[in-house]
Amino acid sequence: MRPIAPIILKLALALLLLVPVGGCGFKDIDKRFFVVGTGIDLSGNEEKPYRLTIQLAIPSPKIEPGTSKFQYETIDAISIAEGLRMLKAYVDKELDFGHCRIFIIGESLARKNITSVLDWMVRRRDIQLVANMAIGKPDAASVLKIKPISEQYPGNALLLSFGADGTESSYNYAESLSGFSRRLTEKGLDPALAIVKGDKNKGYIINEIALMDKQKIKLVLSPDEAQMFNQLASRFTKSSMHGIYRHDGIVVAINQLHSRFRIENQDAQHLIKVNIRMKTVIEESSSSLMEKDLKPVEAKLEKSYEAEATKLLAKIQKANVDPLGFGLRYLAMNPGEGSWDNWQRIYPDASFKVNVRLIIEGTGLIW
Amino acid sequence: MIERIKLLFAEAVDVKTALLSNGEASIEIAYLSSLCKEDKINNCIMVPFTKAEIPFSRHLETNPEYEQVEDPAKWQDMLLRGYVLIQSHSIIYSFLASDVISSDGSLTQVESAIQGPQLALSEDLNKSLNLIRSMYPSPELCVEQYTVGYESRTPLYILFDQRHVDSMVLDNVRSKLTSINADIVHAAGELEKLLVGKRLHLFPTVLITERPDRISRSIGKGKVVVLIKGSMFALILPATFFEFMHAIEDNYEAFWMTRFLIFLRFASIVLTITLPALYIAVVSYNPELFRVQLAFSIAASRSAVPYPSFIEVFIMLFMIETLIEASIRLPRYIGSTATTVGGLILGQAAQQAGLVSSIMIIVTSVVAISNFVIPINSMSFAIRFLKYPLIGAAIFFGLSGIAVGVFLYIVYLCNLRSFGKPYFRLHGKLNPAEGDIGGADIK
Numbered sequence: 001m002r003p004i005a006p007i008i009l010k011l012a013l014a015l016l017l018l019v020p021v022g023g024c025g026f027k028d029i030d031k032r033f034f035v036v037g038t039g040i041d042l043s044g045n046e047e048k049p050y051r052l053t054i055q056l057a058i059p060s061p062k063i064e065p066g067t068s069k070f071q072y073e074t075i076d077a078i079s080i081a082e083g084l085r086m087l088k089a090y091v092d093k094e095l096d097f098g099h100c101r102i103f104i105i106g107e108s109l110a111r112k113n114i115t116s117v118l119d120w121m122v123r124r125r126d127i128q129l130v131a132n133m134a135i136g137k138p139d140a141a142s143v144l145k146i147k148p149i150s151e152q153y154p155g156n157a158l159l160l161s162f163g164a165d166g167t168e169s170s171y172n173y174a175e176s177l178s179g180f181s182r183r184l185t186e187k188g189l190d191p192a193l194a195i196v197k198g199d200k201n202k203g204y205i206i207n208e209i210a211l212m213d214k215q216k217i218k219l220v221l222s223p224d225e226a227q228m229f230n231q232l233a234s235r236f237t238k239s240s241m242h243g244i245y246r247h248d249g250i251v252v253a254i255n256q257l258h259s260r261f262r263i264e265n266q267d268a269q270h271l272i273k274v275n276i277r278m279k280t281v282i283e284e285s286s287s288s289l290m291e292k293d294l295k296p297v298e299a300k301l302e303k304s305y306e307a308e309a310t311k312l313l314a315k316i317q318k319a320n321v322d323p324l325g326f327g328l329r330y331l332a333m334n335p336g337e338g339s340w341d342n343w344q345r346i347y348p349d350a351s352f353k354v355n356v357r358l359i360i361e362g363t364g365l366i367w
Numbered sequence: 368m369i370e371r372i373k374l375l376f377a378e379a380v381d382v383k384t385a386l387l388s389n390g391e392a393s394i395e396i397a398y399l400s401s402l403c404k405e406d407k408i409n410n411c412i413m414v415p416f417t418k419a420e421i422p423f424s425r426h427l428e429t430n431p432e433y434e435q436v437e438d439p440a441k442w443q444d445m446l447l448r449g450y451v452l453i454q455s456h457s458i459i460y461s462f463l464a465s466d467v468i469s470s471d472g473s474l475t476q477v478e479s480a481i482q483g484p485q486l487a488l489s490e491d492l493n494k495s496l497n498l499i500r501s502m503y504p505s506p507e508l509c510v511e512q513y514t515v516g517y518e519s520r521t522p523l524y525i526l527f528d529q530r531h532v533d534s535m536v537l538d539n540v541r542s543k544l545t546s547i548n549a550d551i552v553h554a555a556g557e558l559e560k561l562l563v564g565k566r567l568h569l570f571p572t573v574l575i576t577e578r579p580d581r582i583s584r585s586i587g588k589g590k591v592v593v594l595i596k597g598s599m600f601a602l603i604l605p606a607t608f609f610e611f612m613h614a615i616e617d618n619y620e621a622f623w624m625t626r627f628l629i630f631l632r633f634a635s636i637v638l639t640i641t642l643p644a645l646y647i648a649v650v651s652y653n654p655e656l657f658r659v660q661l662a663f664s665i666a667a668s669r670s671a672v673p674y675p676s677f678i679e680v681f682i683m684l685f686m687i688e689t690l691i692e693a694s695i696r697l698p699r700y701i702g703s704t705a706t707t708v709g710g711l712i713l714g715q716a717a718q719q720a721g722l723v724s725s726i727m728i729i730v731t732s733v734v735a736i737s738n739f740v741i742p743i744n745s746m747s748f749a750i751r752f753l754k755y756p757l758i759g760a761a762i763f764f765g766l767s768g769i770a771v772g773v774f775l776y777i778v779y780l781c782n783l784r785s786f787g788k789p790y791f792r793l794h795g796k797l798n799p800a801e802g803d804i805g806g807a808d809i810k
Binding site: 011014025026027028029030032034036057059060061096098099101126128153154155156159 | 650651652653654655659660662663664665666667668669670672675676762765771775
């Protein structure tokens with residue numbers, strides 16, 4: 001019979017080694033205050049430039065539309081981390097960012113410099129890298145304070161607008177914290193964020209996209225441009241497209257879209273070729289197209305799409321941002337020193353050629 | 368004839384041969400005592416032969432129950448079906464004296480199968496041997512007799528197929544049986560402890576069963592079976608962990624459903640071991656693991672609970688364990704009352720009184736129910752204990768504690784040996800001639 005004591009001692013020692021890896025301390029779920037939304041604005045005060053707004057969920061066992069309860073805390077501070085420490089003095093439970101899936105940056109701050117904000121987010125252990133980022137217009141606090149009537153539990157409405165669980169809008173550009181921080185540091189791939197506006201305090205409108213360089217907003221895309229940008233960036237959700245054929249308005253629903261690009265060097269003139277293939281179904285048409293040759297319709301729609309896409313690409317190029325990652329592709333294809341400097345010379349003068357292959361698969365169910 | 372039969376059969380205590388002589392003539396008889404009714408043999412062979420009122424050879428010729436056997440190749444088969452072979456004047460006669468246990472045997476109670484043999488082993492060694500012999504009619508079956516216990520002198524049989532058995536295991540079992548140092552041995556579980564010899568073990572390394580079909584399958588795979596007098600249960604050894612998770616019905620039912628059931632069993636032991644610990648770790652250390660809705664509803668239902676999560680877990684587990692224990696000990700008629708009172712009323716009331724959260728009720732019932740999915744009772748008991756060390760680890764170290772705890776369990780399982788054979792090995796499909804482990808020394 002083996003003595004038991006050494007075995008138990010060994011086990012206890014092995015378990016003791018675990019103490020340092022335990023991570024956060026023992027704190028019951030009901031003693032935590034879950035932050036469901038964080039907003040960061042500029043306060044306008046020179047000494048305490050940041051205004052931190054957090055939305056705290058008050059858990060309730062009933063989950064019904066409109067019953068979500070929350071509490072807001074706002075503080076001005078020199079830095080976000082210090083502000084948060086101060087905020088702990090304002091609440092009765094431990095703040096927990098583990099369920100904070102939305103971080104909203106005020107527009108004024110986003111137009112100035114966001115690097116220090118992002119630094120804080122990436123460093124903190126309890127902030128999840130899958131959290132969504134967005135820009136609040138006119139500021140983050142006002143967006144957070146909207147109480148949508150349909151909201152079932154705290155923070156749900158905004159989360160559903162961004163994630164794939166809820167609405168799938170072709171105007172929205174959902175960016176996670178990890179993706180955003182990658183784009184902030186990657187050469188040749190610039191970040192972009194969706195802009196959230198309040199809709200008369202009842203809901204949110206998310207249909208604009210802000211393109212940024214490594215620090216601040218450079219260009220804001222209108223809803224139409226935002227949708228096209230999403231298509232070009234292969235962040236495709238089902239969308240529709242408007243065109244005119246023989247003076248009749250026609251709308252097709254895009255069911256499938258693939259976009260890829262290639263950078264070509266022709267006589268020292270760089271050409272960025274974008275190929276787009278899409279499969280569509282006619283959704284609206286004032287004249288019947290059934291059993292007719294759809295080739296001319298396709299050609300017409302292709303042409304108009306090509307023109308618009310080229311215009312958008314040129315606009316992005318003019319703002320000197322690169323959210324589609326042309327630069328990253330160039331660096332990958334042309335490794336070596338000085339490649340990045342070369343690209344910075346090339347990009348402003350490069351020309352675009354968009355090539356669209358549009359297939360109309362059907363004319364809808366009946367017509 | 369007797370020499371020939373002794374050659375045909377493996378050494379077994381129930382192969383009975385005799386040379387009888389009554390002064391006028393002499394006959395040789397052979398039969399398997401476990402398969403035959405001894406009184407029938409007495410009445411129809413022994414008595415007429417010894418009385419010798421008419422010459423026994425006339426007897427053999429006139430009575431149609433004695434049939435002449437011409438082909439010696441049939442001997443083996445006939446003996447295994449319960450015939451008595453009689454040699455008189457170098458003519459072989461057969462006589463059917465088989466004792467078929469069918470309706471008078473006891474039914475399975477612990478390991479029941481819906482569609483499968485319903486008979487369980489008997490507390491009488493010969494009846495058990497009869498059942499096994501009739502399910503495994505092979506001349507290669509060896510039966511050896513031992514006794515254990517200085518006071519109880521409990522007879523044991525060890526059974527194995529001499530073609531398939533692993534000699535190392537067999538020697539191990541034999542030497543352990545002869546060296547058992549105990550006064551009284553009554554139950555199979557007791558014998559298991561004496562055979563294994565370790566005082567502290569988390570998992571059963573010997574399979575205890577009451578099903579003759581499981582036993583005959585195991586013998587075919589080269590395992591050793593120990594029958595003990597006075598117990599309806601037999602020991603099968605060596606065993607692997609995966610055999611404990613295998614209900615005998617898995618061999619009888621549709622393929623995909625039984626695969627799914629096996630998966631279900633493994634999923635449920637993972638649940639029953641880790642769920643209480645996970646509850647503590649997730650609720651108190653890493654609530655971000657939940658989806659938001661769940662986190663909020665748990666937080667809300669826990670807000671009435673005054674104690675930390677682990678006290679809650681202990682309260683509920685204490686309740687459920689006492690309930691299970693009570694319903695085993697109580698007479699069958701009161702047993703159902705205990706479960707109703709405990710399960711329905713206590714659980715509901717505890718939650719309404721704010722003693723535990725509603726999620727904890729679900730956790731407790733999942734733990735209890737999934738524990739009963741394990742087909743072998745001794746394993747189910749062993750698994751029931753495993754959650755407690757993990758709870759301890761979860762209280763102090765959270766999720767990482769559980770991960771390390773589960774890892775330790777797996778390491779321990781890999782380290783275990785059942786009679787020299789690795790306990791945690793997967794049973795691959797081996798050549799049936801070599802058996803599951805009998806071929807272990809064939810490289």
